[in-house]
Amino acid sequence: MNASSLTERVTATPWWLVLLEGIALFLAGILLLTAPLTTIVFLVQILGLYWLVTGILSLVSIFGDSSSWGWKLFVGILGIIAGLAVLRHPLWSSLLIPATLVIFLGIIAIVMGAINLFQAFSGGGWGTALLGVINIILGIILLSSPMMAVAALPLVLGIFAIVGGIATIALAFRVRSVPTEPAGL
Numbered sequence: 001m002n003a004s005s006l007t008e009r010v011t012a013t014p015w016w017l018v019l020l021e022g023i024a025l026f027l028a029g030i031l032l033l034t035a036p037l038t039t040i041v042f043l044v045q046i047l048g049l050y051w052l053v054t055g056i057l058s059l060v061s062i063f064g065d066s067s068s069w070g071w072k073l074f075v076g077i078l079g080i081i082a083g084l085a086v087l088r089h090p091l092w093s094s095l096l097i098p099a100t101l102v103i104f105l106g107i108i109a110i111v112m113g114a115i116n117l118f119q120a121f122s123g124g125g126w127g128t129a130l131l132g133v134i135n136i137i138l139g140i141i142l143l144s145s146p147m148m149a150v151a152a153l154p155l156v157l158g159i160f161a162i163v164g165g166i167a168t169i170a171l172a173f174r175v176r177s178v179p180t181e182p183a184g185l
Contacts, residue, residue, distance in 0.1 A: 019172035026165025032158030040154055041094045048093060055079020095150070102149040106142030109135045164176025 004135040007183030059076035062069045086093040116124070142149050 001166045013175075015176035016170050019169060020167030022170075022172055024047045024165075024167045025161050025168055028159030029158045029163075029165055032154045032161060036154030036158070038093075040098065042089055043084060045090055046099050047097065048090075050083070051079045052083025052087065055081075055083055075140055098150045098153050099146050102142050102146045102153065106146070106149075107137045108140030109137075109142065113137075113139060 005180050028039070028043075055076045055078065057076075058072050058079060062072050062076070088098070113132045113135030116135060118132075120126070120129035120132055
């Protein structure tokens with residue numbers, strides 16, 4: 001996706017809403033860097049509330065549209081259980097969810113590294129092989145010490161959130177400066 005297609009897609013959204021999103025992302029990044037434990041606990045609680053509401057809405061949607069009701073029932077029950085577990089045990093969840101994420105990312109890195117190595121030996125070149133080796137090393141590091149990676153997670157997420165927030169704020173002002181066409185022409 002290039003910058004002009006992104007700008008076109010975002011112009012359908014009011015520029016001030018994009019600005020608010022950028023400010024929220026920037027502030028979340030600052031909070032992740034200055035108060036990482038409190039911010040992670042808060043963000044995990046929001047995730048738990050999201051899972052709970054999504055689970056309830058999935059169960060309610062069975063009555064409106066009964067197609068694939070089995071899947072909706074499964075997702076609804078799983079969402080409610082996960083949401084309640086996170087909301088009832090905030091500190092435990094704040095450690096378990098990031099640790100699970102780190103383990104998941106470590107497994108994905110190793111799998112992607114193996115795929116890259118396979119592609120490199122199938123004619124993908126040295127760049128693909130190097131990327132595969134880096135992915136495998138990263139995956140091994142994440143899986144060998146997931147708690148160290150969890151400790152570094154707020155720092156990494158905070159930096160990405162600050163950079164993403166600044167980019168989103170800049171995009172909001174760029175969208176604001178794009179002239180809008182009159183309706184019906």
